[in-house]
Structure formats: C-alpha cells, structure tokens
Amino acid sequence: MKEQAPLPERIITRGIQAAGYSSILFVLLILYFLISEGAPAVFEVPLKDLLTVRWYPIEAYFGILPLLLGSLIVTLGAALIAIPAGVGTAVFISEVAPGWMKEILKPLVEVLAGFPSVMLGFLGILIVSPGLRQALRLPTGLTALTGSLLLAGIAIPTIVSIAEDALNNVPRAYREASWAVGATRWQTIWGVTLPAARSGVLMAVILGVGRSIGETMAVMMVTGNAPVMPLKWNALFSPIRTMTATIASEMGEVATGSTHYHVLFLIGIILFLISLAVNITATMIVFRRPKRSERILS
Amino acid sequence: MVNLALAWAEAYQKEHPDTQISVTGGGSGTGIAALINGTVSIANASRAIKSEEADKALANGIQPVEFVVARDAIAVIVNPHNPIDQLTLQQISDIYSGKINNWSELGGEDRPIVRLSRETNSGTHVYFLETVLRLGHKENKTLFSMDTLLLPSSEGITAEVKDNPNAIGYDGLGYIIPEVKVLAVAVDPAGPFVMPSAITVNDGSYPVSRDLYMYTNGQPGGALKAYLDWIIQPEAQAIVTQLGFVPVIGAIQ
Numbered sequence: 001m002k003e004q005a006p007l008p009e010r011i012i013t014r015g016i017q018a019a020g021y022s023s024i025l026f027v028l029l030i031l032y033f034l035i036s037e038g039a040p041a042v043f044e045v046p047l048k049d050l051l052t053v054r055w056y057p058i059e060a061y062f063g064i065l066p067l068l069l070g071s072l073i074v075t076l077g078a079a080l081i082a083i084p085a086g087v088g089t090a091v092f093i094s095e096v097a098p099g100w101m102k103e104i105l106k107p108l109v110e111v112l113a114g115f116p117s118v119m120l121g122f123l124g125i126l127i128v129s130p131g132l133r134q135a136l137r138l139p140t141g142l143t144a145l146t147g148s149l150l151l152a153g154i155a156i157p158t159i160v161s162i163a164e165d166a167l168n169n170v171p172r173a174y175r176e177a178s179w180a181v182g183a184t185r186w187q188t189i190w191g192v193t194l195p196a197a198r199s200g201v202l203m204a205v206i207l208g209v210g211r212s213i214g215e216t217m218a219v220m221m222v223t224g225n226a227p228v229m230p231l232k233w234n235a236l237f238s239p240i241r242t243m244t245a246t247i248a249s250e251m252g253e254v255a256t257g258s259t260h261y262h263v264l265f266l267i268g269i270i271l272f273l274i275s276l277a278v279n280i281t282a283t284m285i286v287f288r289r290p291k292r293s294e295r296i297l298s
Numbered sequence: 299m300v301n302l303a304l305a306w307a308e309a310y311q312k313e314h315p316d317t318q319i320s321v322t323g324g325g326s327g328t329g330i331a332a333l334i335n336g337t338v339s340i341a342n343a344s345r346a347i348k349s350e351e352a353d354k355a356l357a358n359g360i361q362p363v364e365f366v367v368a369r370d371a372i373a374v375i376v377n378p379h380n381p382i383d384q385l386t387l388q389q390i391s392d393i394y395s396g397k398i399n400n401w402s403e404l405g406g407e408d409r410p411i412v413r414l415s416r417e418t419n420s421g422t423h424v425y426f427l428e429t430v431l432r433l434g435h436k437e438n439k440t441l442f443s444m445d446t447l448l449l450p451s452s453e454g455i456t457a458e459v460k461d462n463p464n465a466i467g468y469d470g471l472g473y474i475i476p477e478v479k480v481l482a483v484a485v486d487p488a489g490p491f492v493m494p495s496a497i498t499v500n501d502g503s504y505p506v507s508r509d510l511y512m513y514t515n516g517q518p519g520g521a522l523k524a525y526l527d528w529i530i531q532p533e534a535q536a537i538v539t540q541l542g543f544v545p546v547i548g549a550i551q
Contacts, residue, residue: 056441058418066444125454130461139410139464142447221454224447225417239447249450253419 034272038265045263055227055241057250057260064267066227070144070240071271073230074219077148078155078212083205085152086159087194090204093160094167095189106164113157117150121221124150129222136237142224144240150218155208162207166200167193199286206282213275220245243267299326299344299421299510302368305537310528317521333513334358339522341513344370344421362513367529369544371471371499371507372426375456375478377463382406384482384491387505391431393466396443401464413446414455414467423448426468429506452542470542471499499544510543 005013041050045062052063093105128149129141170193178188194201224239227246232238247264254261300323307319326343333341334355347355347362355362374390376382382404385393392398394413402408416423432438449455452473459467460477467478471494474480482491485505498504518526528534535545 054444056418058424059441125457129458133462140412140447140458140462142449142458220450225449226445226447228445239445241448245450249417249448250419 031272034265034269038262038267038269041259041262041266044259050263050266053229055246057254057263060259062259062263063227064243064263064270066229067241067243067246067267068270069230070223070227071213071242071244073235073240074144074147074151074223074242075209075213077145077236078151079205079209081148081152082155082159082208082212086156086204086208087163087201089156089160090163090167090201091189091194094164095185095193106161109157109160109164113161115157117154117215117218118221120150120153121218124218124222138237140224140239142222142239143237144223144230145236147219147223147240147242148236150222151212151215154215154218155212158211159204159208162204163197163201166197166204169200170196202285203282206278210275210278213278214244214271216242216244216248220248225249243271247271299342299370302510302538302541302543303342305541306529306534309534309537310525314524317525319525330362330513333362333515334360336360336515339514339518340526342367343511343513344425344508346509346511347513361516363515363517365512365514365526365529366509366546367512367526368510368535368538368546369499369507370425370510371494371504371544372422372430372468373471373474373494374466374468374481374483374506375459375474376466376481377459377461378477378479379463380406380479382481383479384484386484386487387430387433388487390483391433391440394431394442394446395440396445407463409464411466412458412462412464413443414458414465415442415446415448416452416455416469417448417450422468422470425508426506429508430468471495471544472539472542496544496547500547507544 004010041062050062050064052061053065054061054063055066089109093102093109097105124146129143129146131141132138132143132146132149133141174192174196175188178192179185183191219242223242223245225241225245226239227241228238230236230238230240247267250260251264254264300321303321307321311317311319321342326345329338329341329343330347330351332338334351336358341362347364352362374385380401382401385404389398389404393404393411394415398404399411400408401411415426418424427442428434431440431442447458449458452469455467455469456473456475456478459465460475480493482493483505484491490503492498492504494504494507499507512526512529514522514526517523530546538545
C-alpha cells in the first residue's frame with residue numbers, strides 16, 4: 001500500500017500547485033477580457049480606416065499607424081542605446097573592475113533598477129529634454145530620442161544586473177584555459193566568456209527591452225505625444241506618440257463601450273501580441289538545443 | 299465642469315452633513331435635458347441654455363432660472379524671450395491648424411513654431427478647438443495640426459513654454475505661472491487686444507472665456523437656495539481658483 005504524505009505537506013503541495021495554475025488562469029482571463037473589449041473595434045471601424053495616419057479620436061479619426069510606428073521607433077532607439085551600454089557595463093563589472101569597485105557598482109545598479117519611472121520622467125522634462133534641444137538645436141526637446149534615452153535608462157539596470165549574473169556563472173576554468181593558450185583579456189571576454197554566458201546575456205537583453213516596450217509614464221512625459229508618422233529621416237528627433245501613452249492618457253475619460261474605447265483595447269491587443277512575440281522568440285533562442293561542439297565543451 | 303460641481307458638493311457636504319448632494323457627469327446637454335425632465339434639482343452647464351431647450355422646459359412646466367457660478371478663460375502663452383505680445387484669434391487658429399509654421403510670419407524671430415496642447419480628453423482642449431481653432435463656427439471642421447504636441451498635464455505645458463523660445467501653448471487662466479508670457483488676444487485685427495485677467499474675464503472683454511452656469515426650476519428655496527448662496531461665497535469661489543477656473547466677482551444673477 002502506498003504511504004500517504006502527511007496532511008500539512010499535501011496542503012502545501014496543493015497550494016503551490018494552485019498558485020502555479022492561477023498564473024496561467026490570469027493570463028487567459030486577461031486575454032479573454034482584452035479580446036472581448038477590443039474585437040468589436042474591428043467591426044466598428046473598417047480596417048482601411050484603422051490603417052490611416054490620422055489619430056484624432058474625438059472626431060472619429062482612428063488611424064493607429066502613427067502610434068504603432070511611434071512605439072517601434074522609441075523602443076528601437078532605446079534598444080540601440082541600452083544593449084551595448086548594458087552588456088558593456090556588465091562585462092566591466094564582472095570581468096574588468098577590481099573587487100572593491102565591483103562591491104560598490106553592483107548594488108548601485110540594483111538601486112537604479114528600482115528607480116520609479118515617473119521620477120525619471122521628471123528628470124527627462126527638466127534636464128534631458130532642454131539639454132537635447134540646446135545641444136542638437138532642435139525645435140523642441142520633447143522627441144522620440146528623449147523617450148529612447150529614458151527608456152534606455154530604465155532598461156540598462158535590468159540588463160546589467162542579469163547579464164552580470166550570467167557572466168559570473170561562467171566557470172573560472174574557461175577563462176584560465178583561454179589565458180593559458182595566450183589569449184589576451186579582451187580576446188577571452190569576446191571569444192570565451194561572453195559566448196559561454198550567451199543565453200543569460202540574451203535573456204537580460206530581452207527582459208530589459210521588454211520592460212521598455214511596456215513603459216508608459218516616462219515616455220508619456222517626454223515624447224510630446226504628437227501622433228505623427230515617423231517616416232522622415234529626422235523622425236528620431238521629432239515628437240511621436242506611443243501606443244502605451246495613448247492608452248494611458250485616453251482610457252480615463254473615454255465612454256465605456258464606445259468605438260474609441262474598443263479601439264483603445266485593440267491597441268492593447270496589439271501590445272500584447274508584440275510582447276508575446278518577443279517572449280516566444282526569446283524562449284526559442286534560450287532553449288534551443290545546444291550544438292554538439294557546445295555540449296562537449298560544457 | 300463636473301470636477302468643479304463635484305468639488306463644491308464635497309466641500310459643502312463636509313460643512314453640512316445633513317445635506318446630500320449627488321453629482322453626475324455627461325455634458326451640458328445631458329444636464330439640461332435632465333432638468334427639463336424634472337429628474338434633477340440643479341443642471342450644471344458650461345454654456346447658456348438654448349432657446350429651444352427653454353421652450354421645451356416651459357412646455358414641461360419647468361421654469362429654468364440661470365445662475366452664473368464661475369467663469370472659464372484660456373490664456374495663450376509663449377516663452378518670455380518671444381518678442382510677440384499679441385495675436386488675433388485668426389492668427390492663433392492658423393498657428394494651431396498648421397498654416398503658420400514660423401514666428402517670422404507673425405513679425406517675430408526666425409524660429410519654427412512648436413505647438414503645445416492639452417490631451418484630447420481635456421475639456422480645455424475641446425473648448426479651445428471650438429472657440430479658437432474653429433472660431434466658434436459649428437460648420438468649421440478645422441483640426442489641430444498633426445504635429446501638435448499633446449501634453450498630459452498643465453505642468454508639462456508650462457514647463458516646456460518656460461524653457462523653449464519656439465513654443466506656444468494654452469491653458470486655463472488659473473494654471474498660468476509667472477515664468478511664461480501671456481499674450482493679449484483680439485477678435486478683430488484692429489483690436490482691442492485684451493490681456494486675460496479676473497477683471498477682463500468678468501466684464502466679458504477677453505474673447506476666449508465663457509461663463510459656467512447652474513440652472514434650477516423656478517427661484518430656489520430651502521436647502522437649494524442655501525447651497526447656491528454658499529457657492530458665490532469667497533470660500534466656494536476659492537475652489538474655483540484651485541481648479542483653474544476664474545471666480546465670479548460681485549453679485550450674480
């Protein structure tokens with residue numbers, strides 16, 4: 001006869017199981033809610049009207065293209081700044097900095113990661129935006145680039161913190177072997193340590209950039225929120241409007257059940273799909289089967 | 299205006315716990331329609347009652363009595379370094395609709411114009427669109443230029459205007475800070491150009507302003523009268539200033 005685990009243990013097991021399943025349930029519920037509120041928009045506004053370039057919802061102009069491209073350009077700009085800076089800082093802290101400096105830098109970065117984004121937004125309005133306007137002689141400092149800089153500021157601590165952990169987990173023997181065959185410190189970092197920590201570094205980049213796609217407050221404060229199509233060469237230096245800022249600023253006053261309300265939820269669905277795509281790509285890269293040579297090495 | 303009505307009701311009920319006031323939003327038309335149907339004691343409206351509404355009310359046995367309870371004015375602001383001091387409504391409309399793109403076209407410096415506006419969900423945005431951009435004409439379908447910056451807060455607008463010599467913005471008179479330059483506005487190019495202030499708003503000479511009303515059925519009595527009397531007291535009018543509106547001066551009605 002199979003021996004039963006004691007009661008408290010069974011309760012704990014069930015509890016943990018329930019917590020695990022509930023997260024799946026919540027995601028499904030959110031998805032259901034998004035679709036039930038957002039899907040009517042597709043029937044109320046013809047697709048060709050949704051795919052126009054004018055967003056002015058109080059007069060029933062529901063062109064979402066400028067919002068979509070606005071979000072993409074800000075996030076792309078942030079990724080271009082945050083990935084080299086974040087991974088670079090992680091490499092510096094893990095591989096180059098002396099022990100005492102590491103002890104100071106790592107906690108500092110962790111504090112930065114918990115910095116509220118609305119405070120970053122204030123810094124953006126008071127310092128970054130006027131600074132950019134004067135330095136680059138722009139008509140206004142409330143631009144996509146300002147948003148990208150702040151988003152990079154939000155993404156960098158996440159990237160540094162996780163990537164540094166990943167680099168730290170690379171066994172010391174790898175580096176010693178590399179030095180032993182005469183590789184310089186730079187060759188070791190670039191050719192051995194970084195590739196060995198690849199999946200962790202990639203995860204860091206995706207979590208960091210993922211945080212910046214969904215970030216709202218700081219972006220809403222500094223990008224100017226003008227729904228312009230970012231197609232000209234100077235788009236990065238012009239105001240734009242993101243999807244998150246649109247939802248945040250308009251959802252509060254919109255009449256429940258109106259076309260505008262449904263279109264805002266449709267934008268929510270698009271955001272959901274984008275982050276889903278990013279996450280699936282990340283999982284596929286991180287969990288892909290290692291090559292034979294890599295298996296032997298590790 | 300629903301914010302103002304809510305703030306008043308809240309403050310009044312704190313002082314008079316025996317009086318119950320419930321406030322619902324929905325727009326001026328909704329409020330007046332509810333008064334005509336006899337479902338509310340007071341209709342708040344940011345426009346005067348229309349003659350057809352008044353006729354309908356009388357046919358229903360309701361006698362609307364008008365009270366001006368506060369005023370609303372929008373100031374047009376630029377950076378203190380901008381040499382422009384005054385604009386006509388038509389010029390402001392042309393700036394915001396994108397017909398005028400450089401301050402030199404208005405006799406200012408050779409600088410691009412950066413247009414700032416409140417978000418579309420703000421009552422100020424809609425009022426500015428109807429009164430200034432469309433110059434009060436119903437059939438006028440002028441829209442804000444697409445590159446108009448839509449800022450989520452009054453602070454966002456004043457902060458940018460304070461720093462940026464290219465910027466033009468607008469906001470409720472109560473939100474204006476001394477570090478920005480307020481423009482004098484005229485309906486007619488020949489003038490007079492009027493600066494917004496409590497006085498010019500109250501005597502009606504500043505063009506971008508409107509009265510805010512409450513309507514009751516017949517002359518109010520009892521608790522209703524006590525409430526309406528309280529609203530024009532300095533204490534209640536201080537709430538008007540806090541919310542960015544302009545208080546009424548002197549006796550009303």
